Amino acid sequence: MLRLPTRTLRSTFRSLSSYGKVDDKIVSLICNIVGPDNVTTSESARNLHGTDESFHPTRAPEAVVTPLSTSHVSEVMKICNSHRIPVIPFGTGTGFEGGVGALYGGVCMAMHKMTEIVEVNQSDFDATVRAGVTRHQLNDWIRADGLHFPIDPGAGASVCGMCSTSASGTNAVRYGTMRENVLNMEVVLADGTVIHTAGEGRRPKKTSCGYNLTNLFVGSEGTLGVITQATVRLHGIPEATAAAISSFDSVQNAVDTVVMILQCGLPLARIEFLNSDMISACNKFSNLQLKEAPTLFLEFIGSPSGVEEQAMLAEELCVGNGGENFSWATEHSEREQLWKARHNCWYAVKATYPGKHAYSTDVVVPVSHLPETVVFCHELAGEMGVPAPIVGHVGDGNFHCFLLSNQDDETETLRIKDFSRKLALKAQSFGGSCTGEHGIGLGKRELLIEEVGTGAFETMKIVKKSLDPLLIMNPGKVIDLDHLL
Numbered sequence: 086m087l088r089l090p091t092r093t094l095r096s097t098f099r100s101l102s103s104y105g106k107v108d109d110k111i112v113s114l115i116c117n118i119v120g121p122d123n124v125t126t127s128e129s130a131r132n133l134h135g136t137d138e139s140f141h142p143t144r145a146p147e148a149v150v151t152p153l154s155t156s157h158v159s160e161v162m163k164i165c166n167s168h169r170i171p172v173i174p175f176g177t178g179t180g181f182e183g184g185v186g187a188l189y190g191g192v193c194m195a196m197h198k199m200t201e202i203v204e205v206n207q208s209d210f211d212a213t214v215r216a217g218v219t220r221h222q223l224n225d226w227i228r229a230d231g232l233h234f235p236i237d238p239g240a241g242a243s244v245c246g247m248c249s250t251s252a253s254g255t256n257a258v259r260y261g262t263m264r265e266n267v268l269n270m271e272v273v274l275a276d277g278t279v280i281h282t283a284g285e286g287r288r289p290k291k292t293s294c295g296y297n298l299t300n301l302f303v304g305s306e307g308t309l310g311v312i313t314q315a316t317v318r319l320h321g322i323p324e325a326t327a328a329a330i331s332s333f334d335s336v337q338n339a340v341d342t343v344v345m346i347l348q349c350g351l352p353l354a355r356i357e358f359l360n361s362d363m364i365s366a367c368n369k370f371s372n373l374q375l376k377e378a379p380t381l382f383l384e385f386i387g388s389p390s391g392v393e394e395q396a397m398l399a400e401e402l403c404v405g406n407g408g409e410n411f412s413w414a415t416e417h418s419e420r421e422q423l424w425k426a427r428h429n430c431w432y433a434v435k436a437t438y439p440g441k442h443a444y445s446t447d448v449v450v451p452v453s454h455l456p457e458t459v460v461f462c463h464e465l466a467g468e469m470g471v472p473a474p475i476v477g478h479v480g481d482g483n484f485h486c487f488l489l490s491n492q493d494d495e496t497e498t499l500r501i502k503d504f505s506r507k508l509a510l511k512a513q514s515f516g517g518s519c520t521g522e523h524g525i526g527l528g529k530r531e532l533l534i535e536e537v538g539t540g541a542f543e544t545m546k547i548v549k550k551s552l553d554p555l556l557i558m559n560p561g562k563v564i565d566l567d568h569l570l
């Protein structure tokens with residue numbers, strides 16, 4: 086692998102134009118590999134692939150390439166590396182941190198045509214999928230076998246995109262995040278080398294075999310290589326499931342209840358908190374009639390008798406903390422409606438405040454600090470006089486506060502950044518993190534340094550520069566280029 090001394094790197098990147106351009110010659114070289122139907126420079130395709138769900142403005146790539154195979158990816162990487170052209174992997178564009186924006190131009194590697202479900206090992210509870218397969222497609226495929234892949238960011242994200250952001254969702258309190266559920270990945274490195282992070286064809290449930298490359302690439306946000314295939318854990322669909330809702334007279338009481346439920350060791354499948362602004366948005370958007378108060382959504386799974394026992398204990402704890410209206414939903418359709426409404430929180434808020442720009446925080450704290458952190462967030466929003474719907478995967482100590490602003494009002498944008506920074510610093514002061522699941526992307530690069538400290542940050546830089554010496558993989562994300570030159 087090519088290595089350049091720092092001085093050479095610095096002079097190479099003295100200006101942004103030091104990256105190569107995707108001119109006609111490059112397009113034609115790439116066409117020779119993937120075929121003309123799989124490269125485009127059309128404005129609409131470029132804009133679409135330079136945008137995600139975040140408030141960061143569109144940064145269109147110069148071309149969009151849709152490889153059909155790992156060897157396509159590898160050959161295109163070789164061309165880009167030798168002409169020093171940035172490559173930005175793209176899954177389904179549902180990310181929240183500006184990860185797909187082409188800050189320095191380059192090629193978007195859009196993975197949606199690599200759609201094969203390579204294998205499902207029903208009795209071993211694992212599956213291997215190519216990069217374009219979404220979590221919904223995988224679940225549709227394995228449902229009849231009594232299996233599911235439970236990691237559920239609300240959107241229909243790609244499984245490999247989820248690997249790259251270390252995604253999770255409402256089920257993490259029971260099943261963990263992508264970090265605990267990825268067994269192996271095929272990755273194409275910046276120079277075109279193809280590796281399997283745990284060895285080709287390996288899918289053991291545990292391993293002590295050398296450095297954990299799988300977890301190095303989980304959460305790497307496209308900055309270390311293109312993930313072309315992932316082997317993930319599957320789980321059995323539980324025999325019985327029940328959902329419950331309870332509302333509280335204060336945020337503190339609702340969140341204190343979460344801590345108590347967890348301390349009792351109740352094996353919950355899901356526990357989500359929504360404040361009254363969020364319930365109000367959900368009522369309107371998802372046609373619910375819930376009391377507009379701090380509320381917990383819970384789910385229990387297991388055998389029918391086990392589920393009943395868990396739900397009764399949870400009810401006792403909720404009522405003991407002033408919880409009202411504890412109600413059960415055992416029917417599949419009722420539960421679906423509830424969780425669909427929960428997954429649609431983002432869209433519900435956007436619909437409630439039309440014309441406003443939405444941003445979501447993503448802090449996570451050790452659960453004993455959760456009540457204090459949520460109350461801090463609530464009060465900070467009150468002080469700043471901004472509406473602040475909150476929803477969270479509180480079983481993991483992780484929650485999101487939606488911040489709304491007028492798109493063109495720079496003062497409001499700055500206020501949002503200030504709010505989000507104060508909240509992140511508070512979470513870090515409790516031993517938590519600025520991001521539980523959305524990643525660093527563009528907006529949290531400085532917070533990353535504060536969180537991990539100089540030693541760990543310098544080590545991250547060494548990893549980045551060793552795997553991608555010409556800095557072509559998703560440049561400017563996670564680590565600012567200024568820190569790498």
Ligand SMILES: Cc1cc2c(cc1C)N(C[C@H](O)[C@H](O)[C@H](O)COP(=O)(O)OP(=O)(O)OC[C@H]1O[C@@H](n3cnc4c(N)ncnc43)[C@H](O)[C@@H]1O)c1[nH]c(=O)[nH]c(=O)c1N2
Pocket residue numbers: 137138173174175176177178179180181183184185196216237238239240242243244245246247248249250251252253254255306307308310311312313428429431432522523559562
């Ligand atoms: C309504 C709603 C609700 C939620 C969420 C989104 C939306 C719209 N999300 C966020 C999002 O779904 C999550 O970050 C996904 O992991 C993004 O997957 P995409 O395939 O869309 O990646 P997307 O295309 O957005 O890319 C994200 C990042 O990964 C990189 N990347 C993508 N594919 C890659 C590949 N094959 N190889 C290397 N790098 C690659 C990109 O370069 C980029 O940096 C979320 N998330 C979460 O964790 N928990 C949640 O609860 C939710 N909830």
Ligand SMILES: CCCCC(=O)C(=O)O
Pocket residue numbers: 181239254427428430431444445446476485
């Ligand atoms: C911005 C919060 C929406 C995405 C998300 O992570 C969730 O709904 O849990």
Ligand SMILES: [Mn+2]
Pocket residue numbers: 253254478485522
């Ligand atoms: Mn979330």
